[in-house]
Amino acid sequence: MEGYRVLEIKQSIFENNDREADRLREELKQSKTFLLNLMSSPGSGKTTTLRATIAALKDEFRIGVMEADIDSDVDAAAIEKTGVKVIQLHTGGMCHLDAGMTRQGLEGLGVEDVDFAILENIGNLVCPAEFDTGAVKNAMILSVPEGDDKPLKYPLMFSICDVLLINKIDVLPYFAFDMAACEKYVHRLNPNMKIFPICARTGEGIEPWTDWLREQITEHNK
Amino acid sequence: MEGYRVLEIKQSIFENNDREADRLREELKQSKTFLLNLMSSPGSGKTTTLRATIAALKDEFRIGVMEADIDSDVDAAAIEKTGVKVIQLHTGGMCHLDAGMTRQGLEGLGVEDVDFAILENIGNLVCPAEFDTGAVKNAMILSVPEGDDKPLKYPLMFSICDVLLINKIDVLPYFAFDMAACEKYVHRLNPNMKIFPICARTGEGIEPWTDWLREQITEHNK
Numbered sequence: 102m103e104g105y106r107v108l109e110i111k112q113s114i115f116e117n118n119d120r121e122a123d124r125l126r127e128e129l130k131q132s133k134t135f136l137l138n139l140m141s142s143p144g145s146g147k148t149t150t151l152r153a154t155i156a157a158l159k160d161e162f163r164i165g166v167m168e169a170d171i172d173s174d175v176d177a178a179a180i181e182k183t184g185v186k187v188i189q190l191h192t193g194g195m196c197h198l199d200a201g202m203t204r205q206g207l208e209g210l211g212v213e214d215v216d217f218a219i220l221e222n223i224g225n226l227v228c229p230a231e232f233d234t235g236a237v238k239n240a241m242i243l244s245v246p247e248g249d250d251k252p253l254k255y256p257l258m259f260s261i262c263d264v265l266l267i268n269k270i271d272v273l274p275y276f277a278f279d280m281a282a283c284e285k286y287v288h289r290l291n292p293n294m295k296i297f298p299i300c301a302r303t304g305e306g307i308e309p310w311t312d313w314l315r316e317q318i319t320e321h322n323k
Numbered sequence: 324m325e326g327y328r329v330l331e332i333k334q335s336i337f338e339n340n341d342r343e344a345d346r347l348r349e350e351l352k353q354s355k356t357f358l359l360n361l362m363s364s365p366g367s368g369k370t371t372t373l374r375a376t377i378a379a380l381k382d383e384f385r386i387g388v389m390e391a392d393i394d395s396d397v398d399a400a401a402i403e404k405t406g407v408k409v410i411q412l413h414t415g416g417m418c419h420l421d422a423g424m425t426r427q428g429l430e431g432l433g434v435e436d437v438d439f440a441i442l443e444n445i446g447n448l449v450c451p452a453e454f455d456t457g458a459v460k461n462a463m464i465l466s467v468p469e470g471d472d473k474p475l476k477y478p479l480m481f482s483i484c485d486v487l488l489i490n491k492i493d494v495l496p497y498f499a500f501d502m503a504a505c506e507k508y509v510h511r512l513n514p515n516m517k518i519f520p521i522c523a524r525t526g527e528g529i530e531p532w533t534d535w536l537r538e539q540i541t542e543h544n545k
Contacts, residue, residue, distance in 0.1 A: 142364045142365045142366060142446070142469075143364045143448050143469055143473055143476065144364060144466075144468060144469025144470045144478060145469075145475060147505075163505060170475065171449065171476065171479070172478065173475045173476050173478075174478075175472055175475055175476060187379070193454070194479070196418065196447075196450050197447040204401075211481050223449065224364070224448065224449075224476065225418075225447055225448070225450075225475075226365050226446065226447070227393065227416075227418040227446075227447050227448050227450070228418050228447075228449070228450065231416070244366075244468065245468075246361075246366060246466065246467075246468035246491065247365055247366025247468075248366045249366075250397055251365055251366060253397055254365065254392060254393065254397060255365060255393065255397045256393070256394065256395075257393070257416070262534075269468065272468070272494065272498075273496050275493075275497060276492050276494075283350070289344060294439065
């Protein structure tokens, strides 16, 4: 039997998602739980990045992970092996999570013993960008094989995130990905966006990203 | 000035999308226009695949392309260079196209001189699967860097498509992608799904795919 619970998320009943998201953020501040919302396309490496991030920070923070998926639990099984607390959220076909749904997930996970909670959102560059989950920070992953033009095509996602991880830099030699052009597109949309090129599989570039995270978590939870 | 038109798509007014999709399919049968709906994640190579497909078939069929995007027109500019008729559809943030929206696109494109119309849908493995566009056939692309487990995570998309193109097979040596496992997951969901491994960039594997398409178009338009 797996050690993680599967929670079927219900549609939210709140009419004003932005207000609900602000309320959730306020509660997270009180409970000293830093919530990171991690978004990307399918297959860009969210789960591998999460595993590398957990490995770097699990001795310093009590980590809890919410794996949102339409109806599988491939990712929760992978995260469970890292030894941190994990819950699988099933959205039943819904393509994003809003603040009410995130709250259901946090209640299912239990945050009283969690300093750093991570929501692995549905693999989708469109819909999750439209709903504030109540997270303290929003991060996204773009992987090299997806191409450097994605900021032009999914501008809202690149505008609302605080951090961009450019993953799979180990395969840069095999793809026509122009890092400087990508950074230019990103900063035109979002001048303050932090960009970390990484290879989650090998661990390359993970340290600057986890250094940044450590600072954010410590500042939020003090 | 670009030679293609940009059409701002409006939300559909039809309550029953399935009925509207069936009606559109009936009209396409009458007008001898084969409509292919092409779906995938962002960055899996829809536009490159489309260019390779157009190159193979443009001497046999009069082709028209609808490029759906949230608000850019990177892809229409790329397709225009192939010399076929193209229109850019802007969905204004909407994450999918339904049959009413596809009809607006077809009217904008003009199908009286088109044998083979292609809708390049929004890059998203979730929402476009939920709406019948009225297309005669649905095709999807999964690219090797996205991983072989995607059928487990986005089952609806893999269930409703007639064809799966597995793209970027040139980078198979650099990724842990198990082709046999992927095919097994796919056929468990959708036993009749046609699978074509391709590399759109180099043209590898494009011929079996365009042979299949030629047969479908000829059968539909006769």
